[in-house]
Amino acid sequence: QSALTQPASVSGSPGQSITISCTGTSSDVGGYNYVSWYQQHPGRAPKLIIYEVTNRPSGVPDRFSGSKSGNTASLTVSGLQAEDEADYYCNSHTSSGTWVFGGGTRLTVL
Amino acid sequence: QVQLVESGGGVVQPGWSLRLSCAASGFTFSSHAMHWVRQAPGKGLEWVAYISYDGNYKKYVDSVEGRFSISRDSSKSTLYLQLNSLRTEDTAVYYCARDLSGAWTADYWGQGTLVTVSS
Numbered sequence: 001q002s003a004l005t006q007p008a009s010v011s012g013s014p015g016q017s018i019t020i021s022c023t024g025t026s027s028d029v030g031g032y033n034y035v036s037w038y039q040q041h042p043g044r045a046p047k048l049i050i051y052e053v054t055n056r057p058s059g060v061p062d063r064f065s066g067s068k069s070g071n072t073a074s075l076t077v078s079g080l081q082a083e084d085e086a087d088y089y090c091n092s093h094t095s096s097g098t099w100v101f102g103g104g105t106r107l108t109v110l
Numbered sequence: 111q112v113q114l115v116e117s118g119g120g121v122v123q124p125g126w127s128l129r130l131s132c133a134a135s136g137f138t139f140s141s142h143a144m145h146w147v148r149q150a151p152g153k154g155l156e157w158v159a160y161i162s163y164d165g166n167y168k169k170y171v172d173s174v175e176g177r178f179s180i181s182r183d184s185s186k187s188t189l190y191l192q193l194n195s196l197r198t199e200d201t202a203v204y205y206c207a208r209d210l211s212g213a214w215t216a217d218y219w220g221q222g223t224l225v226t227v228s229s
Contacts, residue, residue, distance in 0.1 A: 003154075034214035038155070045205060045222060046147075046155065051215035089155050093214040097169050099145070099157035 004029065004090055004102035011108040012080045020105045022073040022090030028100055030071035034093035037066060037075045040104075041086045050075060077107070085109040112136040112218045114206050119223030126196050126227075132189040132206030132220055139187040140164075143209035145216055146180060146191045148202035148225075158204070159191065163211075174200075196227045 005023040012018040022029065022037075029035055035053045038046035048057050050066040053073060063078045073092075077084055090102040118130040132144070146158040159180040160169045168180050179192040189206050203224050207216035 032214075036213075036215040038216075040155075045219040046216075047219070048210075048215060048217050051210060051213050051217070055213075057217060087154075091155075091157070091215070097160075098171065099160070099214070101147075101155045101157060104154040 002100070004092060004100055006088075006090060006102035006105045008103070009106045009108065011110055012077075013110045014080050014082065016080050017076060017078045018080065018107065019077075020075045020088055020090075020107070022075070022092075022102045024071050024073075024092055024100070026071060027095040028092040029068065029073050029090075031095060032093050033068070035066070035068060035073040036091045037064075037073075038089045038091065039084075039086045040089065046089065080109050082109050112208065114208065114218060114220035116204065116206055116220045116223035119204065119225045121226045121228065122196055123229055124197055124227055128193045128196065128225060130191040130193065130204055130206075130223055130225070132191075134187045134189065134206075134208070137208070139182075140184040142211060144180075144182065144189045145207045145209060146189075147205045147207055147216070147219075148200075149205070149222075150199075150202040153202075156202075160209070161189070193225065196225075198227050198229075201225060201227050 037050040040046045113135045161180045177195045181190045203222040205222045208218040210217040
């Protein structure tokens with residue numbers, strides 16, 4: 001049950017786009033379309049922003065989008081806004097019937 | 111609206127036990143699987159345990175297998191996590207989360223309860 005691999009930090013200026021990668025194996029990310037992304041602001045509970053690789057829950061802006069290629073999933077945030085500054089975590093179902101999270105990525109809006 | 115409220119956290123010594131509760135409201139509790147996820151201070155999220163909607167299927171992360179036990183009481187719309195043989199590395203905020211049926215994702219989260227294991 002090794003954690004998925006995410007970059008520790010990414011940054012971008014308001015209006016720009018950034019992409020966060022999430023690399024796993026064929027036993028998790030690559031084997032299922034059950035990849036989710038969560039946003040967490042300091043001191044707050046995580047919030048679901050993408051599920052099943054590409055789906056957005058109601059109320060999540062379409063600036064957030066997800067994709068997957070092989071064992072790597074990606075979250076793209078377009079038109080960066082100040083309120084997007086937060087920690088982002090990917091998560092996947094695994095062949096063992098468990099879940100695994102990525103280590104998290106701190107997004108800084110410059 | 112969906113609400114999940116955790117309770118039961120506190121400060122305990124290594125080897126002690128604790129039971130966490132998660133009171134659910136605003137949805138049909140018996141129709142949803144549930145998860146516990148924890149976050150050590152300053153660290154990332156770690157999935158801890160899963161229980162199916164009917165309580166018949168449970169899974170745990172390896173590091174808590176045999177020490178923690180997840181359960182649910184649908185008559186009380188409450189999820190539980192029994193923590194036994196606690197270790198200092200179990201110190202974390204523990205979140206309960208609702209599983210979005212069929213999607214293997216957590217669509218609603220509680221605010222968490224802090225468990226501190228220290229001598």
